[in-house]
Amino acid sequence: MAHSTDTIAPEHTTAHEHDDHHDHHIPSGIKRWLYTTNHKDIGTLYLWFAFIMFLIGGAMAMVIRLELFQPGLQIVDPNFFNQMTTVHGLIMVFGAVMPAFTGLANWLVPMMIGAPDMALPRMNNWSFWILPGAFLILLSSLFMEGGGPSFGWTFYAPLSTTYSGDSTALFVFSVHIMGASSIMGAINVIVTIFNMRAPGMTWMKMPLFVWTWLITAFLLIAVMPVLAGAVTMVLTDKFFGTSFFNAAGGGDPVMFQHIFWFFGHPEVYIMILPAFGIISQIVPTFARKKLFGYASMVYATASIALLSFVVWAHHMFTTGMPVAAEMFFMFATMLISVPTGVKVFNWVATMWRGSMTFEVPMLFAVAFIVLFTIGGLSGLMLAITPVDFQYHDTYFVVAHFHYVLVTGAIFSIMAAVYYWLPKWTGKMFDVTLAKWHFWCSLISVNVLFFPMHFVGLAGMPRRIPDYALQFADFNKWISLGGFAFGLSQLIFLALLIKACRKQGEPVSSQVWEGAEGLEWEIPSPAPYHTFETPPVVK
Amino acid sequence: MKRLTNVLSIVLGTLPTLVFSFIAQAAESGGKELSDLNLRPGVTEISGQVYDLHMLMFFICVAIAVVVFGVMFVSMYLHRKSRGVKPAHFHENVKVEIAWTVVPFLILVFMAVPAARTLIAMEDTSEPDMTVLVTGSQWKWHYKYMDSDVEYYSLLATQQEQINNRFSKTENYLLEVDRPLVIPTGQKVRFLITSEDVIHSWWVPDFAVKKDANPGFINEAWTKVDEPGVYRGQCAELCGKDHGFMPVVVIAKEPAEFNAWMSAQEEAQRQAQEEEQRLLAMNMSMEELMSEGKRVYNAACAACHMPSGEGLPGVFPALKGSAMVLEDRLAHIDIVINGKAGTAMQAFGKMLSLKEIAAVVTYERNAWGNNTGDLVQPKDVNAVATGE
Amino acid sequence: MSEQAKDNQKMVIKLLVIVxxxxxxxxxxxxxxxxxxxxTGINGKTANSAAVxxxxxxDESRTISVEFITRTNTGMPWEFRAETKRIKVHPxxxxxxxxxxxxxxNKQIIAQAxxxxxxxxxxxxxxxTECFCFNQQPLLAGEEATMPMQFYVDPQLPEDISFFTVQYTLFDVTGKGDSLAVKDNPYLREQPKSGT
Structure with a gap:
């Protein structure tokens, strides 16, 4: 992931004497990373941060699976178990998936649209460097007396207000910082895409990754402030005597869920739209055929984003809603599967009559399409209100969103890393290790999440530290799959360390035979500064 | 590379398909093992409809998956570079794109119709034969029969030793309670659901009833059970530390049997009240109070304050060495009866008898080195409760 | 400042306005x-001011059963019950x-239903048209009161509803917000013997 500091391509060092924005002397050591305003450096920082968070959040998942390996309480008490599920969710959502996508956007968006850097490099630096602080606060709250947040990542009031510990203040503070970071990142992406495109890079020529990220960025600035509002209300309800969610003062705990899911559902798409973009870049490359239905992909992404604002209450069918409202949210939710379906069909049509090879990025992309679709189909089942009463808050839901977020979002991030890593480092990664990583992950992830459908349907509620005996066999398998998936990621770690040490065969600037786009026209590894004179896109 | 692709196709293609067909087969054959794998058809008309709807949606999803993945795997097999295929150049086709927007939409309409029908059937607001007020609190359920005076708490009956792996686990581990809810078969029973503290969710899978218990608000649900039996469920909404330990058990009895049970309950409740009155006139001994107090403490208080009386620092306060326990006797009795607003401390006045409260307060004031020597009698508790 | 930077700044300001x-x-x-x-009637919140x-x-042709449930919240020691548990009314x-x-x-407590x-x-x-839940209700130690609730059901009530439940939960709001003086409580059964 790191890149060389001494391989600035000659054609890029001569053409910009008058350019005063960039410091060509790159500081070394820690200062380089602390003060950097270079989009590639910041992208690297984001990606490493996300990976570290992925390992920490994963370690918490291991604690959860260890406790659930067999019935009875073995290694943790229920209070700590709840902290693990809560912090695991928060870290994976806000610390792993979202920063990883922001890191990819930092690396790739300027290179894809022919811009020299992000539009607001200094803000870019801040938006990254406040993140480690936010997560230090969140993680340190686990060591407070009474422990960290234990009310689930959805922090439903009044469990998170009247009935929570003092660490709630730290939780609120850290979520505020994470939100500020995402908002700054999103503003940067939007301004870059609007103002920094190279001549000839019209809207409908932009790579899909850029399109999906643009739409994601708008979702982010629309809903992250709502989350900030929700946590602020939790804070004032808990510490300053307001009654937003307290029935005694005229408030309503169910209102919390409306506000939270007004943020929460678009948030789900924030975590999957960039993945759609990544897959739409990778599949055409390895099918050696142009993406099928480019325009419909753009429109489908936009309609998913718009629909995501009117489906939030499908998370709350059991809270007691009038039938008319339940019908509305059921139908709106079902409708989302139309544009999502269009995307899957377009990918398959792109493969159809292509000339396919299956290098590691493509392996992950194919696995993404299959497993994300499984997650999408279980999502469609969950939309059916009368049956959702049975599925709601069971492991069926846990299976659904892990298929969408692990084999969806995270597999797409891994696909992206394998796809662009040679461009970043200039060297091909260790393909043998990568294949081991893929196959181990693929098999273990299914052993981990597929049986969750069954225990969920059979009636195992989520967020419980102990369970009835009929769930024991499946839980053992789930845990074994979990440990295997966790260990598989150490292969990835080893591969990344090797890649950063610049081991491997040098690659051409195109890297992959079928790759097309501006990022494949610059040398590998990508020079520290690219496109200081804008390319002309035909 | 070719070999790899084949392996990939086989693994990706067959793994889910195998599992899907396995469930489908199991669904056809029925049987007890099935309930460990799939939604249960349940014992009410509604739960049957929900089950049918679930299976319909499931098969539609499997069909979609088979078609989409089928085309994809065929393509992955046929259109490989290693087979010498040259890529085609098409990259859009308006007709095809309209088709795969419209067809899924029609499938959705086809799914929406039965879903809407079942949903409307569930929201039947006609007058019920019987109403039960279900109140969730950390971590137990309270049932109150609206047409009589019978009301009681229903607590997890699984022994702590089983949970801690010191005893072997019995058949209904974590799904058994001390006093199940009893309802008559063949009658429309309405549940009014609410909560004392945080949000809980009352769920009995066999009735296809899951409704959130929101503090300060009531929700309603109903069921009409056809078959007598014991039906088990759990709290479904994360409600704090012991969320996993508040099961729901409902026994459905034939109406005649139910009426007999109800009369017995009314009689028992009346006797208990008389016993309370009798106790007011007499004093219990220290030994009696301490042994009863220990039993009550472990059942009602130990979940939060811990069997050692040390609480959970930062979450639940310790009673061992607590100022209130050591000094203010009236405040101690008051907080046990009425609870404390804005904290997890509940009002036990409704849950425990005067004798039990007297015993548990005495126990707390004399256990774990809290050697105050205080004796609290039922009449002291009664004085605080009634303001005399 | 270059053109580009100005454009960027303008855009950032616009986006911050959205944020x-x-x-x-x-x-x-x-x-x-x-x-x-x-x-929509989500959650069954009723109006908190009087209807006229x-x-x-x-509508004599329809009879609606109305059921009343009373509850007290944690920490609220009051006795609280409906004198009529169930009533049949015409819209x-x-x-x-x-x-x-x-x-x-043994102390004054202010309640909110x-x-x-x-x-x-x-x-x-x-x-x-009148409800004790529109105001906070104070009672001194040992006092008792009868609190009325006057209502009518709109004849527009959907045909399929013939039965509904009204629940009141009493919360202790002593020391929170605008508390009434005790003498303002119009529902007291008798004046307390000892003044304050």
């Missing part, structure tokens, strides 16, 4: 939610039901 606007929108959801509840009863035609008819409360504690109706959409058709 601030959405933060405000998060809070605006609070009153919006109440409006939404009033329209204008003589409307009583359009004005009815009064009484609730009994007693404060057994929070209503909830089920099925939720009934909230739209339940009109209260």
């Amino acid at each position: 601030v606007g959405m933060f405000g929108f998060g809070f605006a959801l609070v009153p919006l939610y109440d409006v939404f509840c009033d329209i 009863y204008t003589a409307i035609e009583v 359009g008819e004005l009815h009064t039901v009484n609730f009994y409360v007693r404060n057994p504690a 929070i209503p909830s109706v089920s099925p939720g959409q009934v909230a739209l058709y339940l009109n209260k």
Whole structure:
């Protein structure tokens, strides 16, 4: 992931004497990373941060699976178990998936649209460097007396207000910082895409990754402030005597869920739209055929984003809603599967009559399409209100969103890393290790999440530290799959360390035979500064 | 590379398909093992409809998956570079794109119709034969029969030793309670659901009833059970530390049997009240109070304050060495009866008898080195409760 | 400052306006939610101010059962019960039901009753012309009171509803917000013997 500091391509060092924005002397050591305003450096920082968070959040998942390996309480008490599920969710959502996508956007968006850097490099630096602080606060709250947040990542009031510990203040503070970071990142992406495109890079020529990220960025600035509002209300309800969610003062705990899911559902798409973009870049490359239905992909992404604002209450069918409202949210939710379906069909049509090879990025992309679709189909089942009463808050839901977020979002991030890593480092990664990583992950992830459908349907509620005996066999398998998936990621770690040490065969600037786009026209590894004179896109 | 692709196709293609067909087969054959794998058809008309709807949606999803993945795997097999295929150049086709927007939409309409029908059937607001007020609190359920005076708490009956792996686990581990809810078969029973503290969710899978218990608000649900039996469920909404330990058990009895049970309950409740009155006139001994107090403490208080009386620092306060326990006797009795607003401390006045409260307060004031020597009698508790 | 930087700055300002606007929108959801509840009857929140009863035609052909449930919240020691547990009414008819409360504690406590109706959409058709839940209710130690609730059911109530439940939960709000002086409580059964 790191890149060389001494391989600035000659054609890029001569053409910009008058350019005063960039410091060509790159500081070394820690200062380089602390003060950097270079989009590639910041992208690297984001990606490493996300990976570290992925390992920490994963370690918490291991604690959860260890406790659930067999019935009875073995290694943790229920209070700590709840902290693990809560912090695991928060870290994976806000610390792993979202920063990883922001890191990819930092690396790739300027290179894809022919811009020299992000539009607001200094803000870019801040938006990254406040993140480690936010997560230090969140993680340190686990060591407070009474422990960290234990009310689930959805922090439903009044469990998170009247009935929570003092660490709630730290939780609120850290979520505020994470939100500020995402908002700054999103503003940067939007301004870059609007103002920094190279001549000839019209809207409908932009790579899909850029399109999906643009739409994601708008979702982010629309809903992250709502989350900030929700946590602020939790804070004032808990510490300053307001009654937003307290029935005694005229408030309503169910209102919390409306506000939270007004943020929460678009948030789900924030975590999957960039993945759609990544897959739409990778599949055409390895099918050696142009993406099928480019325009419909753009429109489908936009309609998913718009629909995501009117489906939030499908998370709350059991809270007691009038039938008319339940019908509305059921139908709106079902409708989302139309544009999502269009995307899957377009990918398959792109493969159809292509000339396919299956290098590691493509392996992950194919696995993404299959497993994300499984997650999408279980999502469609969950939309059916009368049956959702049975599925709601069971492991069926846990299976659904892990298929969408692990084999969806995270597999797409891994696909992206394998796809662009040679461009970043200039060297091909260790393909043998990568294949081991893929196959181990693929098999273990299914052993981990597929049986969750069954225990969920059979009636195992989520967020419980102990369970009835009929769930024991499946839980053992789930845990074994979990440990295997966790260990598989150490292969990835080893591969990344090797890649950063610049081991491997040098690659051409195109890297992959079928790759097309501006990022494949610059040398590998990508020079520290690219496109200081804008390319002309035909 | 070719070999790899084949392996990939086989693994990706067959793994889910195998599992899907396995469930489908199991669904056809029925049987007890099935309930460990799939939604249960349940014992009410509604739960049957929900089950049918679930299976319909499931098969539609499997069909979609088979078609989409089928085309994809065929393509992955046929259109490989290693087979010498040259890529085609098409990259859009308006007709095809309209088709795969419209067809899924029609499938959705086809799914929406039965879903809407079942949903409307569930929201039947006609007058019920019987109403039960279900109140969730950390971590137990309270049932109150609206047409009589019978009301009681229903607590997890699984022994702590089983949970801690010191005893072997019995058949209904974590799904058994001390006093199940009893309802008559063949009658429309309405549940009014609410909560004392945080949000809980009352769920009995066999009735296809899951409704959130929101503090300060009531929700309603109903069921009409056809078959007598014991039906088990759990709290479904994360409600704090012991969320996993508040099961729901409902026994459905034939109406005649139910009426007999109800009369017995009314009689028992009346006797208990008389016993309370009798106790007011007499004093219990220290030994009696301490042994009863220990039993009550472990059942009602130990979940939060811990069997050692040390609480959970930062979450639940310790009673061992607590100022209130050591000094203010009236405040101690008051907080046990009425609870404390804005904290997890509940009002036990409704849950425990005067004798039990007297015993548990005495126990707390004399256990774990809290050697105050205080004796609290039922009449002291009664004085605080009634303001005399 | 270059052209580019100016453009960027303008755009950032616009986007920040959206961000601030959405933060405000998060809070605006609070009153919006109440409006939404009033329209749809989500959660069975009833109006918290009195309706005016204008003589409307009583629909004798329909009989609605109304059930009353009383509860006290944690930390609230009051005795609280409906004197009428269940009543049958015709839509359009004005009815009064009484609730009994007693404060057994040895100090003054101020209560607030929070209503909830089920099925939720009934909230739209339940009109209260007088209710103890519109105000905070103070009682001195040992005092008791009878609190009335006067209501009528809108004849527009959907045909399929013949039965609904009204729940009141009493919360202890002593020391919170604008507390009434004891003498303002109009529902007291008798004046306390010892003045304060």
